[in-house]
Amino acid sequence: MTVSLEQLRRCHFAVDLGAARTRVYVRGTGLVVDQPSVAAVNTRTGALIAVGEFAERMTGRTPDYIKVVRPVSGGTVVDIDVAQRMLRHLLGDKMRRALRRKPRLRAAACAPHDADPLARRATIETLVGLGARRVELVDTLIAAAVGCGMPVERPEATMIMVCGAAATEVAVLSMGSIVTADRIPVGGEAVDHAIVQHLRHTHELMLPAQSVRPLQLALSGNGLTPNGPASTEIHGRDVATGLARSVRVDTAAVRDAIQTPLTAVLDSIGKVLRDCPPDLVADLADRGIMMVGGSALLPGFDQMLRQATRMPVHIAERPDVCAAQGLGAMLEGRIEPLVLDPLAA
């Protein structure tokens, strides 16, 4: 990606359109939107009924003619029209008017490092629809690394792992650029899905994906290692009778059920390390891995990585908003006086 810090400093707002959440940073104001990337649409009239948290609460509770849609999937805007309308509503009238008053509105957005041209275009089109005359794209990995205060511009290796809802990106960065990186389509949603499938197979219980959090919390304590509570009670719907039922779920079995997605993440880390020059791997042994993204908060995930890689593993202070904060830091020109311009490579 060839965008310079100078160009980013001219942007008025920045958007991180995620599969789970949308964040908007406005220069001079800060993070103004952090809401689910969800919209509820009336299919008869095409009207937007709700966006963000309100729309998410409607999931699974709407009559036929109201559809709850997610315009972003797997890091790509799949419905540009709904994404634009959702963003307009999330920004609110006041903020939108303030942005529209700018003579040549410029926007920045983050995109996965390996996003194809179509995916990039979809993100750009979405922001052009919001009135932006020019849109700069920044790698999510770089934005997130800047957002959690990693010294990306130095000639030392830093390893970052962005654990999103739909995907996980792992990379080694040095001198402001990506040295090696990998992206797998496994994230928080895959973990939730694995738990839902486990309950269905083992307990014949149906549960919406958004209700698995209590089970994830049971994995905390000593992380994904077998010292947390032995079982947890959970309420759902019986697959056969359709009636409400509660069961006690064995925590160790849940831990096993989510091994598949977590192993995919470990494989990805292994791949990035194998592709990385040896000098940089030596740096990484001391500095370890920085986890960002909402799924970094999955209880015990860091502990599991620590055990598997034998490297130090850190979770960023606000992992979920790191990418948006990083874009914000670039817009405000708050990045350390740079030896090199990390983005002009």
Ligand SMILES: Nc1ncnc2c1ncn2[C@@H]1O[C@H](COP(=O)(O)OP(=O)(O)OP(=O)(O)O)[C@@H](O)[C@H]1O
């Ligand atoms: N406390 C938590 N414990 C476990 N998982 C969490 C927690 N908080 C958020 N998550 C998970 O993090 C994911 C959202 O992370 P994030 O906001 O980084 O995603 P996103 O940026 O929208 O997605 P992507 O980057 O993949 O497009 C969801 O899958 C959510 O379940």
Ligand SMILES: [Mg+2]
């Ligand atoms: Mg994200």
